[in-house]
Amino acid sequence: MADVARLAGVAISTVSRALANPGRVNEKTRAKIDAAAKQLGYTPNALARGLRVGKSNIIMIVLPGSLYYGASQVIPQVLQSINKSLIQDGYNLMIANLGRDEISERHILDLAFGGTVRGAIILSSKLPEVDGRSLATAGLPIVSMLLDMSDAGLPSVVTNDREAVRDVTADLIRLGHRRFFYLAGPEGNYHDVERYGGVVEALEAAGLSEAAVVRSGGKLDYQHGFDIGLEAAEDFAALTEKPTAVIATSDDMAISFMSQIQQTGLKIPDDLSIVSFDGSPVCAFCSPPLSTIEQPVEDMGQAAVALLLAAIGQAAKQSAVCKVIRSRLILRESMAVPKNGA
Amino acid sequence: MADVARLAGVAISTVSRALANPGRVNEKTRAKIDAAAKQLGYTPNALARGLRVGKSNIIMIVLPGSLYYGASQVIPQVLQSINKSLIQDGYNLMIANLGRDEISERHILDLAFGGTVRGAIILSSKLPEVDGRSLATAGLPIVSMLLDMSDAGLPSVVTNDREAVRDVTADLIRLGHRRFFYLAGPEGNYHDVERYGGVVEALEAAGLSEAAVVRSGGKLDYQHGFDIGLEAAEDFAALTEKPTAVIATSDDMAISFMSQIQQTGLKIPDDLSIVSFDGSPVCAFCSPPLSTIEQPVEDMGQAAVALLLAAIGQAAKQSAVCKVIRSRLILRESMAVPKNGA
DNA sequence: CGATTTTTGGCAAACGTTTGCTATAAGGCA
C-alpha cells in the first residue's frame, strides 16, 4: 500500500480511505490512486483488513452430509445462488460440512469463534455444540434454510411444504383417489412432519380418515432416497388392499419406487398415480414423466442471504422472522384418474 | 490469549507455542494450557495468525457455472471429498464461481492476490486473468481437476476418459455394432476431444473407419445435457441409415435422448444400445437401466488435495505431474447385441 | 554438586491494514 501511495503521490492513509471507504476522498485523487493500484497490480490484504476491522467477509454454509446425494440438485443450486448473492455484497462463501462426528462440530465452532467467518447459513437441524461452545452463542448472525427454526430465534427460509402437499393431496382426492401410500423421510424430521401433516389435513378436509394413508419408510435418511424407494416397493407389494396414489417425499424415492413397481406389471398412472418432492429436472424424462413439487432453492438462497445481511447490518438482534417461499407443483403424466382396480 | 496465559500461569508466548507449534513445549504445561483454553472457551483468531504467518489456511475451489447442473452429482461429491480431505490437514474450503463475466474473474483474483487463500483447485479450463493480474502468476499453488493442464505447468488429476471410451466402444463392436451415434459435449472441450478420440481409436483398431460414427451436438455446454439429448433425438430421427449404438458424453444427454427416442417406438437395447458418462446413481432406475462410465470423483478429489498439499509443502515448483484415476464401466441392460434391423 | 540440556518467561518487533487525531494546504466566498 505504501508503494501505491508513493506512486500516486498521496499519503498512505489516503490510499486506505480511497480503497475501503466510499466517499471520504476526492474523486480526482481516487482515480489517481486506482490507476496506481492497477499499475502496480496491488490488491489489499483481506486478512489484515479483517483483523483490523474485527470482522471478516466470509460467510459459512453448514451442510449436513445427508443432503449431498440424490438427483435433486439442491446442494449445487443452493451453493450457486447463495454465492452469487453474497458476492454482490463483497462476501465470500466457505463450506462447512457437518457430520455426526465431534471433529466436524469442533471445526465449525473454530471457524465461528476464531473470527474466520462473519455469519452462517445452516441447512442442518442441529447446531454444533461441544465443550461449552455453541454456535448459537458465538454471537454470529445465523439464518436457517429449509428448516423453520424461528422458534429457536433463528431467522429462517422455508417452503410451504405442508400447504403444497395438502393441495396436491386434495388434487388426488379430486381425481378420485381414496387410498394413499406415503413414502416417508427420516421419522421426526421437520420435512417429514410437515409433509405428512399436509396429507392428513387434506384427508380430513375431504372427510377421510388418517387410515386412508399407509406410511412406508421413516428409517433411512434422505441421502438413501433410492433405497427407500426400493424398500417401499416391497412394502407396497405386501399390501392386500392397494392404494391408488403415492406421495413420495423425494424424487429419488419416487424414481426407484416407480422403476421397481413397474416391473411387477403395475401401470402408472392407470393403476397408480405418483407425485413427489424436489423438482429434479430428470423427472421430466422418466416414463411416465413424474409430477413433482419443485423446491425453489434459488429463491430460497437469495432470501437467506438477504436475511443474513440484514442481521449483519443491525447490531441488535431482531425477532426471528420466517420467510416462506412458495413451491410449485410441476404436473406431469404420473398423476391421473385411477382407471383400473379400486 | 493473555487471559489463557494468566489462568494457566504461563507466559503468553508459551501459550502461542503450545497452541500453534507441535513440539516446542512440555507435555505437562501444554495440558495445563489446553485446559485453561477450554475453560475460557478460547479459540485462536485465525485472521491474526494468518496475517502474522503470511499465509491463510483457506483453499479455494474454482467452479465453472457449467458444472452445476444435471443429475451427475459431480459438484456435491467433489466438494464433499475435497473438503473432507482438506479438513484433516487443517484447511478450509472456499467456493469461487467462475462465470463468463469479468466480475467473477476479478473476484477470484482478489482472493488470490489479497492473501485470502493459500492455494486453489480449479475445475475450469480457463485461468482468470484481467488487468495484468493472472491466477497463474499469483504465486499460488494450483492443481487442475478433471482437465489435464500439466502442459501448462499445473499438476492435474483426470480420469482415463480416452481409454475408457475406447474400451467400451470395443465392447460394442464385439457385440456386433458397426454404426455409432456420438452425443458430443461442447466442441473442442477437453473431455469431448478425449472421448471422441477414444471412439475413433477403437474403430480404427477394429478396422472400421471414422465414417462409422455420426456426431450430434457440440453446440451446447454440458449444463444443457437434457437439451442436447432432445436435439440429438431429432438428429437421429433424420438419419436414413440408423446406427445401432449410442455413446453419450453425459448421463443427462443419454437419459433425455433415450426417453425421447423410445416414444418413436424404438426398443432399447434391441434396436439401439446406449452407454454414457458420469455414473449418476439414477441411471440404475431408468428403463432399461443405463450403462454408464463412472467418474471416480471422490478419489479425484482426494488426489487433488494430496497434490495441492504437496505443492504447498515444497517451496520450489516441481514439474507438473498428471495423475490419472481409472474410471469404471457400470454395465447395465442398455447395452446388448443388436437384435433387430441392421 | 556442578555442568549440561531442556523448558519457560519476558520483551518487542512484525504482519498490513484502518482510523482517529491534528495540522497543513487548497479552494471558494464575501
Added chain:
DNA sequence: TGCCTTATAGCAAACGTTTGCCAAAAATCG
C-alpha cells in the same frame, strides 16, 4: 485579505497473533 469549508498529510495506535532473542528457571545427568 480574511474566513470558512473541504481535502489531504502525517502520525500513531490498534487488531491478535507469531517468533526471534536472551536470560532465567528447571530438569537431567554424570
